[in-house]
Every structure is written in structure tokens, then in C-alpha cells.
Amino acid sequence: MSGKGKYHHGDLRQALIAAAVEFLADHPPADLSIRKLARSLGISEAAPYHHFADRQALELAVMAEGYALLRDRCLAAGQAGRGLEGLCAAYTGFALDHPNLFRLIHQSSAARNPANAVLYAISAEAFAPLLAEVRQRARAQGIDDEGQVGFLALMVWTQLHGLTDVLIADFLRLGDGHAAFCARAYRHIEGSLMAALDAVRRSPAPAGGDGR
Amino acid sequence: MSGKGKYHHGDLRQALIAAAVEFLADHPPADLSIRKLARSLGISEAAPYHHFADRQALELAVMAEGYALLRDRCLAAGQAGRGLEGLCAAYTGFALDHPNLFRLIHQSSAARNPANAVLYAISAEAFAPLLAEVRQRARAQGIDDEGQVGFLALMVWTQLHGLTDVLIADFLRLGDGHAAFCARAYRHIEGSLMAALDAVRRSPAPAGGDGR
DNA sequence: GTTGCAATCTTATCACTGATAAGATACCAC
DNA sequence: GTGGTATCTTATCAGTGATAAGATTGCAAC
Numbered sequence: 001m002s003g004k005g006k007y008h009h010g011d012l013r014q015a016l017i018a019a020a021v022e023f024l025a026d027h028p029p030a031d032l033s034i035r036k037l038a039r040s041l042g043i044s045e046a047a048p049y050h051h052f053a054d055r056q057a058l059e060l061a062v063m064a065e066g067y068a069l070l071r072d073r074c075l076a077a078g079q080a081g082r083g084l085e086g087l088c089a090a091y092t093g094f095a096l097d098h099p100n101l102f103r104l105i106h107q108s109s110a111a112r113n114p115a116n117a118v119l120y121a122i123s124a125e126a127f128a129p130l131l132a133e134v135r136q137r138a139r140a141q142g143i144d145d146e147g148q149v150g151f152l153a154l155m156v157w158t159q160l161h162g163l164t165d166v167l168i169a170d171f172l173r174l175g176d177g178h179a180a181f182c183a184r185a186y187r188h189i190e191g192s193l194m195a196a197l198d199a200v201r202r203s204p205a206p207a208g209g210d211g212r
Numbered sequence: 213m214s215g216k217g218k219y220h221h222g223d224l225r226q227a228l229i230a231a232a233v234e235f236l237a238d239h240p241p242a243d244l245s246i247r248k249l250a251r252s253l254g255i256s257e258a259a260p261y262h263h264f265a266d267r268q269a270l271e272l273a274v275m276a277e278g279y280a281l282l283r284d285r286c287l288a289a290g291q292a293g294r295g296l297e298g299l300c301a302a303y304t305g306f307a308l309d310h311p312n313l314f315r316l317i318h319q320s321s322a323a324r325n326p327a328n329a330v331l332y333a334i335s336a337e338a339f340a341p342l343l344a345e346v347r348q349r350a351r352a353q354g355i356d357d358e359g360q361v362g363f364l365a366l367m368v369w370t371q372l373h374g375l376t377d378v379l380i381a382d383f384l385r386l387g388d389g390h391a392a393f394c395a396r397a398y399r400h401i402e403g404s405l406m407a408a409l410d411a412v413r414r415s416p417a418p419a420g421g422d423g424r
Numbered sequence: 425g426t427t428g429c430a431a432t433c434t435t436a437t438c439a440c441t442g443a444t445a446a447g448a449t450a451c452c453a454c
Numbered sequence: 455g456t457g458g459t460a461t462c463t464t465a466t467c468a469g470t471g472a473t474a475a476g477a478t479t480g481c482a483a484c
Contacts, residue, residue, distance in 0.1 A: 107319040109381035162370025169321035195407030
């Protein structure tokens with residue numbers, strides 16, 4: 001059916017990735033084990049090595065799956081037109097629904113390394129809706145500088161990432177106040193972006209590293 | 213000399229922590245191993261278990277050491293009076309000098325869990341100088357609301373954390389442009405804070421979750 | 425000083441994991 | 455059908471986390 005086809009098992013490669021995602025639903029990334037996944041699928045403990053060179057290769061594939069889920073949410077939020085707040089909620093929502101998958105994705109820098117082409121591409125796709133949102137807001141202010149747009153989108157992304165880190169750790173013991181805190185944080189992010197755009201609009205090009 | 217005293221080895225507990233920090237200088241956190249540390253210290257491979265219940269306990273102690281280093285830098289930057297930019301530079305500087313230690317610290321939520329009292333306390337100490345800086349700037353604007361101060365300090369902290377994540381991954385392939393990019397990012401963080409303070413000053417209390 | 429106790433360290437051992445090699449099996453092209 | 459290749463299994467090794475039982479050291483009470 002697809003490119004890889006199916007031999008004995010069906011599609012063991014995908015099955016392993018899916019099993020890993022399921023495992024991460026209630027176990028930390030460090031507890032992932034090729035052998036456990038193999039046992040849970042009823043195959044021999046060495047079979048996975050015909051699809052993944054080593055544990056890291058499997059983890060990279062799982063990370064790609066995670067980024068794909070995140071990307072889908074971000075794309076959906078972008079198309080839903082719920083603005084910056086919707087994008088923020090998509091990001092934090094993904095992390096809260098899949099905290100261990102989110103941790104796996106971010107505890108290595110693999111996705112931010114162009115050497116991992118597939119991963120890098122998917123993570124860029126997840127970033128795209130936010131970039132588009134920032135670009136649109138910049139244009140609305142008469143700002144065309146793509147360097148500025150990229151930089152500011154990155155600032156929003158990193159702020160959102162840090163916020164999410166706090167949320168999944170339940171650092172603040174928010175309880176009922178969760179929604180209110182998130183709304184407040186999203187407002188802060190949006191306010192920061194608008195203030196930065198305003199500053200750019202009023203001053204010339206500040207130079208510095210490019211934004212992506 | 214100290215509470216724990218010295219028996220056979222001297223202070224194996226501290227020696228193990230120090231060896232782990234040294235190991236992390238050029239190995240990722242996942243490669244940490246109690247046995248390797250023991251061998252590097254010339255003791256039996258089971259000896260560490262008399263000082264740490266399990267691997268996680270050792271990691272928590274190493275994390276505490278890492279947070280202490282970070283705290284020291286933040287405190288020094290706070291006392292040096294180089295303002296918000298100095299605090300940002302202290303944070304990113306620590307992460308760039310000890311990227312694997314930084315990853316270890318953040319890949320678990322342990323420090324953000326009050327159940328790990330020691331760790332929680334040290335991380336709060338690391339946060340304190342930033343909190344003080346934000347408070348001072350808020351006061352200068354006539355803002356006394358500690359909830360607002362805490363929230364905004366947290367926003368700066370999370371933004372800084374996300375930025376640092378990008379920096380240690382060398383996501384942007386900055387090369388020579390590193391310093392310029394950092395300066396730009398620090399300006400952005402400072403601008404966001406000032407804009408948020410300005411917004412608070414001009415409007416009443418917006419309610420929402422408290423800031424810490 | 426000697427004795428007794430508790431902390432520390434060692435040796436031995438087990439279960440589990442990552443990883444490789446060699447052989448068996450199933451699919452596909454021809 | 456036949457051959458070749460991808461897939462899977464069994465067997466095996468090294469490294470790690472962890473525990474148990476015994477040896478050693480330091481300290482304190484007598």
C-alpha cells in the first residue's frame with residue numbers, strides 16, 4: 001500500500017513508533033526500551049533492530065511522530081483563525097495532552113539540527129503557522145522585513161516553550177486557576193509581540209542576527 | 213568538619229557529584245552511569261549506593277549542584293548591578309558553559325516540584341535576583357502588586373529559558389553573530405517587560421492566577 | 425585501651441537493556 | 455518454481471541498576 005510495504009508483521013516500523021507513543025502516555029521517556037516495545041507487540045526482542053539502527057534512531061522517529069502531532073494541531077489552529085491565542089493554546093494543549101512526548105521532543109536538540117532532515121522539516125512545519133500569524137500582524141503595521149518577522153516569531157515560540165515547560169511541571173499548582181493563568185500568559189505574549197512590532201515600526205532597522 | 217564527616221574515602225558523596233558534573237562536561241545526561249562514576253573514582257561499583265538510594269537520587273543531587281552554580285551566577289550578576297541584561301547573560305552564559313548540566317536540570321520537572329525541597333529551594337534562590345530586578349522596575353513605575361511582579365518575572369524567566377534552549381542547540385547557526393543575536397534578544401526581553409509594566413500602570417488589576 | 429556498634433566499602437549476584445551474529449522464514453521478481 | 459532479499463528468531467555478549475551478605479573502618483562508651 002505504501003512505500004515500505006508489509007512483510008511478516010504488516011508494518012512493524014510504524015507499529016513500534018505507535019507503541020512507543022502509547023507507552024509515553026504514562027511513562028517517562030527514560031523508561032522507553034526497545035525490548036519492552038517488542039514484547040508488547042509480541043515479536044522477538046531483536047526484531048526492531050531491522051527497522052531502527054539503535055535506540056536513538058527509534059527515538060528520532062518517535063520525535064518525528066510527536067512533532068507531526070504538534071504540527072497538525074498548530075496547522076488546525078492556524079486555519080481555525082483563532083489568532084495568536086489559538087496557536088498558543090494549540091501548543092500548550094499538545095504538551096498537556098502528551099507531556100512525556102513533549103519532554104522527549106525537547107530533551108534532545110535533534111530537531112533543531114538540520115542534520116536530522118526529516119525531523120527538522122516537520123518541526124519547521126509546526127513553526128510555520130506561528131510565523132504566518134506574526135507576519136500577518138507585521139504587515140498590518142506596515143512591516144515587511146522578514147528578518148524582523150522571523151526574529152519576533154522565534155521570540156514568541158521560545159516564550160511559549162518556556163511557558164509550556166512551567167505548565168506541564170505544574171510548577172504553580174494552578175488547579176482551577178489554570179485557564180485564567182493561561183489566558184493571562186497568552187495576553188502577555190500577544191502584548192509583547194505587539195509592543196515589539198510597535199517599536200520596530202517607530203524605529204529604523206536595528207540590525208543584528210537574522211531571525212531564522 | 214561538616215555534618216556528614218569523612219570515613220574511608222573522605223567524602224564520597226561529594227566526590228560522586230563532582231565526578232558527575234565533570235562527566236557532563238563532555239557527555240550527555242543519558243550517558244551518566246553510577247558504575248562509570250565509581251570506576252572513575254577507583255571505588256567499587258556498589259559503593260555509591262550507600263550514598264544515593266538509586267540513580268535518580270544521584271541525579272537530583274547533581275541537579276542541585278547545577279542549580280547552585282546557576283544561582284551563584286545569577287546572584288553575582290544581580291550584585292554587579294548590570295541590570296536585566298546582566299541577568300540574562302548570566303543565565304545563558306551558564307547554559308552555554310555547561311550545556312549538558314543545563315539539559316539535565318531541565319529535562320526533569322523535579323526542581324519545580326516542592327516535594328524535592330532542597331532542589332526547589334535552590335532553584336528559587338536562582339530565581340530571586342530576577343524577581344528583585346523586576347520588582348525594582350515595577351516600583352519605579354509605581355507598581356506594588358506582588359502578584360503582577362511575580363507573574364512578570366516568571367514571564368521573563370520562561371522567555372529566557374526558551375531562548376537559552378535555542379542557543380545551546382545552536383539552532384540558528386549563529387557563529388560570529390552570537391553576541392549580536394543575544395543582545396537583540398535581551399533587548400526584546402527587556403522591551404517586553406517594560407511594555408507589560410506600562411500596560412499594568414495604565415490599567416487596573418487584571419485579575420487571574422497569581423504570579424508564583 | 426578495649427569492646428561494641430554503626431557507617432562504609434567490597435564481592436557476588438540477579439534482572440534488564442542495548443546491540444550483534446548466525447540461522448530460519450516469508451515475500452517478491454523473474 | 456527458483457533465487458535473492460528483506461524480515462524475523464534464537465543465541466549471545468557487554469554494560470547497567472540494584473540488592474544481599476560479608477568484611478573493614480571509624481567512633482563512642484565503658
